[in-house]
Amino acid sequence: MFSLQTIFGQGKQFYALLEEAAVAAHDSTKALHAMLRDAGHQPALDAFKLARQRERAASDKIRHELVNSFITPIEREDIEALGSALYKIPKQVEKFADRYSMALRQLQGIDFAPRAAMLEKAADVVVEMVRALPAMKLDAMKSLSDRLRSIENEADRLMLELYRDIYSGRLDAQQMFLLKEFFEILEKAIDRCQEAGTVAYEIVLKNS
Template identity: 25%
Template sequence: MAFNKKDKFINHLNNIAINLKESAHYFADYKLKNVSDLKIFSETMKEYETKGDTLVHQVIQDLNNAFITRIEREDILSLTMSMDDVLDGLESTAAMFEMYSITEADSFMIKFVDAIRLAADEIVTAVELLASKNLLNIRNHAIKIKDLESNCDGILRQSIKQLFISEKDPIRIIQYKEIYEQLEEIADSCQAVANTLETIIMKNS
């Protein structure tokens, strides 16, 4: 089955995915130098998150008013909410950086964020393919997202192990561990997006 590129819900999903990608790239590329940068970083991520909430509201409103949808309603909603969970996680992590006055990401945080950025790129490509004739192409991108999440599982184990070896400040241990775990949860949310995409493939191929 092919979906019309002008389909309202395909366009909504694409807009949500693009906003997510832009936020993930901003998060990954922003250079923190001092505490004042943290405020700008956190506020900008909040703007992305607020825009995402508006886009989600539009999907829900249109779902309530739609008589027939080309993709099943629950799959549209699931894909919408799982993408929104990724963005919510990024915004929450940015707030943690500001709250804990962390102005320099360590190597583990950078690895997490790079993986999440790549996953966001894959999500955009996969959502764009919903409007194409060959939904099976989406599966390759879903697999890549899952591979990136699996890599994040390993990064989490390594980061926490190294944290307890090298960090002596108990407060810093708590703060960094929380951020590591939050970043891994974002990767889990990316995997949830991949799972929903695969469900859509199964139902519509």
């Protein structure tokens, strides 16, 4: 049974739920960076699974509220798009962590931490962008979008360095394959952050 507050309220709960999803995504990237800084130990995966569970719970709540709410603060399609983009970040992070834990012996001596640091920074900016949504201030959101784009550009530069290592001739075929696969997963995770940031920026552009 629908409550009048849910039906006729201003729908501000969506901002809280989107922030909850963004924070869960950011927490997954922090866990990944911490894991890769301590690469000498077998990684624990609980933090990643917990972040995914929190993300799923937030996504489920968003879908539930979209069904039950008569009024939303922004267009329903935009809420769905941003929720979907945020959901993909910890999914990609967990994919890296799961595979890394299985290939740890083959990856000795390969430092993923600098790229993971870039991913954590990108996810942090995404949290700021989601938190800035209610104010609908275009200048502030554009500044955050520019920061996110700068992080993505730096990540692209680091990927170019990776390809120089791959084709340097000092790696065997297995190392070349693994190095390329794992860095591309990290690159895709950063792309997911950029996608979420783009949706947030376009929401403000549309509503400011």
